[in-house]
Amino acid sequence: MxxxxxxxxxxxxxxxxxxxxxxxxxxxxxxxxxxxxxxxxxxxxxxxxxxxxxxxxxxxxxxxxxxxxxxxxxxxxxxxxxxxxxxxxxxxxxxxxxxxxxxxxxxxxxxxxxxxxxxxxxxxxxxxxxxxxxxxxxxxxxxxxxxxxxxxxxxxxxxxxxxxxxxxxxxxxxxxxxxxxxxxxxxxxxxxxxxxxxxxxxxxxxxxxxxxxxxxxxxxxxxxxxxxxxxxxxxxxxxxxxxxxLPAAEGDPEGPLSGTVFKVERGPAGEKIAYVRMFSGRIRIRDRLTFAREGESGAPREGKVTAISVFDRGGAAPGPEVGAGRIARLWGLADVRIGDTIGLPRKAEAQGHFPPPALESVVTPVRPGDRGALHVALAQLAEQDPLISLRQDDVRQEVSVSLYGEVQKEVIEATLRDDYGIDVAFRETTTICVERPIGTGAAVEVIAKDPNPFLATVGLRVERGPRGGGVEFRLEVELGSLPYAFMKTIEETVHETLREGLHGWQVVDCVVTLTHTGYWARQSHMGGGFDKSMSSTAGDFRNLTPLVLMSALAQAGTMVEEPMQSFRIDLPADTAGQVLPVLARLGAVPRAQFPGMLAGDIPVAGVHALEQQLPGLTRGEGVLECDFDRYQPVRGPVPERPRTDHNPLNRKEYLLRVVRRV
Known part of the structure; x- marks a missing residue:
């Protein structure tokens, strides 16, 4: 059928x-x-x-x-x-x-x-x-x-x-x-x-x-x-x-295995249930599956299917297998996440149909004793929503959650209360900015040479990349100059470190080039045992890379940019005079004005206030349409975001936290 x-x-x-x-x-x-x-x-x-x-x-x-x-x-x-x-x-x-x-x-x-x-x-x-x-x-x-x-x-x-x-x-x-x-x-x-x-x-x-x-x-x-x-x-x-x-689904049940996980929920016992759309092949109970997300580093994750429920004729019924074209629920995949590809990935498609959330708020438990339970509950909610991310601040013992709007905040609050028994409070919602390099910077620290306390040599150059290009990692050293595990550690640490730039915001659209490497090969003492004090480990590269990278980034400098939305307001023509001053106070820039219509750009931070004020300004007849447009440099004081890492911008503080010494 x-x-x-x-x-x-x-x-x-x-x-x-x-x-x-x-x-x-x-x-x-x-x-x-x-x-x-x-x-x-x-x-x-x-x-x-x-x-x-x-x-x-x-x-x-x-x-x-x-x-x-x-x-x-x-x-x-x-x-x-x-x-x-x-x-x-x-x-x-x-x-x-x-x-x-x-x-x-x-x-x-x-x-x-x-x-x-x-x-x-x-x-x-x-x-x-x-x-x-x-x-x-x-x-x-x-x-x-x-x-x-x-x-x-x-x-x-x-x-x-x-x-x-x-x-x-x-x-x-x-x-x-x-x-x-x-x-x-x-x-x-x-x-x-x-x-x-x-x-x-x-x-x-x-x-x-x-x-x-x-x-x-x-x-x-x-x-x-x-x-x-x-x-x-x-x-x-x-x-x-x-x-x-409308065309029916295509796919060969006897072809190579290929499916996509588009939803994850938890059952009564807390077990993960993955919703999978099958594009090719078939999955049977007790099959061991590999799954990974596009662009994810490391080996694919694995899991064994313990039960299958296939949607057919009214609802979902248990079944021994699911084939191409169908949607099913799978049990047993403990490490599965939304967006994972099961088996072979489909042909390359543009990822990210909608912009990521541009707002965030700190959420705190009303009862201090719920702090640990709150983190577990938020992690489970974020697990079911890949566009929602958490920032754990171990220094202040706080968690920030990214949001699309105020209604979502209310739903998260109600879900934590009703499903997890945790009463929480949200702080004021703030805008999520980004940082972009404005120049080029380079830094290098050499093994066994002060002030480098790690058994590793790392040199990095940071420069601007094309808008929308993300973070690109390049090599200016020979592949054989460093064991692959160390090279991979440097690359992963670069991406992790750039989550917080000079002002605490994620660094985007830049090119990071590895220019220098060096290590001490595995050494052993007279008894034949491994001597860590004379051998480089992945930890040396993981700890040194943030210091070198942030030093290079500080030379390059960054510009903080805030998200902007294009807006269109349909309104009674005689109310435009009341709306324009409000737009100006919210930082909006009108680009077009016609009888009954205003259009322009507005910072994301001002959208919620505009939504609240518009009905009163337009006798309830104003209709606001907003859509993410771009990031643009912040006007006025540069907003600072509290850091949640070990602060590699401050060498003394960083070393005290990482190696407990200066």
Whole structure:
């Protein structure tokens, strides 16, 4: 049976969880569709999701459409939980983007559609809530073409919108619909246009439908359906469209093993459960698997599969194996992490569909005795969310957690309280900056030569790299001049040390070149035993490298840059005068101003304040859309971030901490 792994994506409150419920009901999986407001939906299983009425974690359910098994993945809509969407995108065969017929195209809608098109994921659009007061499917269709993609085509007509009796009628082979199809499809296909120009009669309606399926499968065209997830209007037409227009999963069950872990959760006993999308081959119980993340150094991790649960026909059922195209839950992989590749990696794809979190906050336990338990709990939460990282400050006994927004902070606080019994407090949220080298610096310390106390020679040069290039490690020494283990230790320590630059922020976009090396070979005393005092070890290179690197970085100098977002505000024209002074106070720079619209750039630090003030400034009619744009140099005093390392910028302090002597 063909398999389709389908994602449901939307701006928050557009109704995607309600649509998931309606699809399950139409497929006969559930007797009655649950309601988000009642907290009885299939995919929002967390207590916190039911309380808040929003999706926080992605969830998988399965149903059958015709002769196709659909594994449906419901994703969060709130931008604070974009990390959940991030990892789901890599396992999808197709998507349904839900748009409200009342609110229309919203900020997150545009972010999601840009990403879906960039990744080439076939996407249908469902205009939901046509039964709501204020619904206007025609206006929304125009917004879709203007703001998302011109290659959208309505697959039918809505009647009675704005009333409880609203309905959707699919279009057939009537000339008007065929003309609309031809207009959209011919823009993407020269052969279709040529055939029509040469002989109009040669382009049949069946041919147009086949071309629509082909262009939809290539993410060139996007069919639009309308309806109501609450009443069920238009849902049957959407289901037919899913079966006809979205391509099924590909993959050879007998091919080489290849899969991706897109979600990790913990079971009742604390055991790890890995959600895996299989692209090739098959996994059986008791198979020993290797898994690793792209770019990860060291040997791949291993684990033995102790149980398998495969999603099929309504839910997940235990099974002896899982094959290509399917999604399954695996038990027994204790060291597995989100983003791991099982077996062979897929073809190279751009990593990171969304920007990393740009905010952080220190979290402290209300009861000091919970400090150890808090660190364990936060580590488990970060384990389930690879875009969320922790910074452990052993000096101050504090932990900082990176965030996308204030709602996420509230959810973390509630999760720690309800699931772990730990009451916590968050400090004020701050912006995460980065540092970039502004020049070139070099340093070297030679073995057995003061002031170097380590049995190692390390020389490094630091210089600027291209924007977006990350940290590149190069060699200016011969590979055989140093044992490979020592060379690898230097490289790993360089990356680790650059997490905190001259001002405490992560150093990005630089080139670090190894210019000098030296070591003392393994020595033994008269009794034949290993003499550490006369032999270089990996620890010597691990301890010396930060001193050399930070000395070179200090010569090069760094510039601290803060994250900037591009913004667009749609607002009543007569309220722009009240908004502009607020933008100026928040450090925003308007780039364009038209009646009813303001656009420009704003520091991430000012976005939350703008969100809070905008409704009062615009009579509740202002709509803010923000998207990460770039980093730019900080204006004013350079922000300092407290260090959590051994501070290699201060030689005396560093040596006292590392070797307990100066």
């Amino acid at each position: 063909p398999i389709l792994n389908l994602g449901i994506l939307a701006h928050v409150d557009a109704g995607k969880t309600s649509l998931t419920e309606r699809l399950l009901h139409a497929a006969g999986v559930i007797d009655e569709p649950g309601r988000v407001d009642d907290g009885n939906t299939q995919t929002d299983s967390l207590a916190l999701e039911r309380q808040r009425g929003i999706t926080i974690k992605s969830a998988v359910v399965s149903f059958v459409v015709g002769d196709t098994t659909v594994n449906l993945i419901d994703t969060p809509g709130h931008p604070d939980f974009i990390a959940e969407v991030e990892r789901v995108l890599s396992v999808l065969d197709g998507a349904v983007l839900v748009v409200s017929a009342v609110e229309g195209v919203q900020p997150q809608t545009r972010v999601l559609m840009r990403t879906l098109r960039r990744l080439g994921i076939p996407t249908l659009i469902f205009v939901n809530k046509i039964d709501r007061r204020g619904a206007d499917p025609g206006r929304v269709l125009g917004e879709l073409a203007e703001k998302l993609c011109p290659a959208v085509v309505s697959m039918g007509s809505a009647a009675g919108h704005g009333t409880a009796g609203a309905s959707f009628t699919p279009s057939g082979d009537e000339p008007a619909f065929a003309g609309r199809l031809l207009d959209v499809l011919a823009d993407q296909s020269e052969s279709l246009l040529a055939a029509y120009v040469h002989d109009e009669s040669s382009v049949s309606y069946a041919g147009l439908r086949a071309e629509l399926a082909a262009q939809t499968g290539e993410a060139l065209a996007h069919p639009v359906f309308s309806g109501s997830a609450i009443t069920g209007a238009g849902v049957d037409a959407l289901i037919a469209g899913i079966e006809e227009l």
